[in-house]
Amino acid sequence: MADQYAQSGEDKRPAEIPAIRWEELPEGPVLVLLDQTRLPAEEVETVCTDASALVEAIRSLAVRGAPLLGIAGAYGVALAAARGFDVDEAANALASARPTAVNLSLGVRRARAAYQAELAGGGDPAQGARAALAAARQLHREDAEASARMAAHGLALLDELLPGGGHRILTHCNTGALVSGGEGTAFAVALAAHRMGRLRRLWVDETRPLLQGARLTAYEAARSGMAYTLLTDNAAGSLFAAGEVDAVLIGADRIAGDGSVANKVGSYPLAVLARYHHVPFIVVAPVTTVDPKTPDGAAIEVEQRPGYEVTETAAPQAPVTGAGAGMPVAPLGTQAYNPAFDVTPPELVTAIVTEEGVISPVTADALAGLCTKAGRGAAEAEAGAEGGRGGRGPELS
Secondary structure, eight states: OOOTTOOOSOOOOOOOOOSEEEEEETTEEEEEEEOTTSTTTOOOEEEESSHHHHHHHHHTTSSOSHHHHHHHHHHHHHHHHHTTOOHHHHHHHHHTSSSSOHHHHHHHHHHHHHHHHHHHTTOOHHHHHHHHHHHHHHHHHHHHHHHHHHHHHHHHHHHHHSTTSOEEEEEOSOOSGGGSSSSOSHHHHHHHHHHTTOEEEEEEEOOTTTTHIIIIIHHHHHHTTOOEEEEOGGGHHHHHHTTOOSEEEEOOSEEETTSOEEEETTHHHHHHHHHHTTOOEEEEOOGGGEETTSOSGGGSOOOBOOTHHHHEEOOTTOOOOSTTSSEESSOTTOOOOOBSEEEEOGGGOSEEEETTEEESSOOHHHHHHHHHHHTHHHHHHHHHHHHGGGOOOGGGO
16 A cells, blocks of 8 residues: 655654643642543643542543543542542542543552552642642653653563564554643554654554544654554454555553553454464553552453444434434434444453563563562552552452
């Protein structure tokens, strides 16, 4: 296939609206989010003044992506503390807002542990709120640093597996700056290849549900001046058959202890295609996405989205007749199966790229060693113990 739209490796680096930021206003602190449900048509921010508003933003996917959900959860706890709300109640509501991404509950636990530790040491609620905010900001910084390290490790792996450059990378869902404190996970690797002049083509799956590849990844690729092409999810097989895919790069919402990877639905079929066509299937995710407490893929709770996302479509200026305020594209009463994620077994994963390095082959022992290296076990046990002192929600167990 022709690459007549390929551009140079120069990155336009346009001024970007941050996906999330904390602001101190005269009437009190707020959390400001770039509303991702409005992209790419318009860049609109939404302001959360309490944890309940943030919970709704998480559920509606105004803010999304595993690493960013962890950051948002931590800021949400800090917001509740700073505004005098019940911190435990807010933490439980935030942690249960979406079940699959482990980062969300991890970020909530971390900020709540900081808050409770301050109170246990004799501090007052205001000091606890400052401690929670400091924990959230630290998590935000760590994620930005992890993003840069993942990009470096991922690019080195691509160059090892595919010497000579000219990479044609297929990606699924959205894994760029919109999901991260930095430049993302899998998308950050492709962006690094682009900047080095080694990206020939980024194939972008449109990605159900909610077309997050079409709306968000294409948006980020266009803003970065990358050579990209959008395709429907069920067109990927023909690309593999034509020899047009050199590697698949995806992110992850949860990686179980055995190396099973939960990611946006449609990832597992790509892994099967990649294995059949001898194409590397690479997962890029921070260590915080590894969940040693989830033993295997069968133990991962997969979020089910509303059926109307499949049976209806939102069309501007169309009459609103469906249950989801969209125009029906299936007969009324049609039942829809609409999981947000699927699970890829470790034997189909060529490598997992983290900020701590690359795991290949993907095994339970390798993941356990990675978590030990990153200090995940002790830190999480401490955060979990702190979090348990004030009552637990579904994601804090």
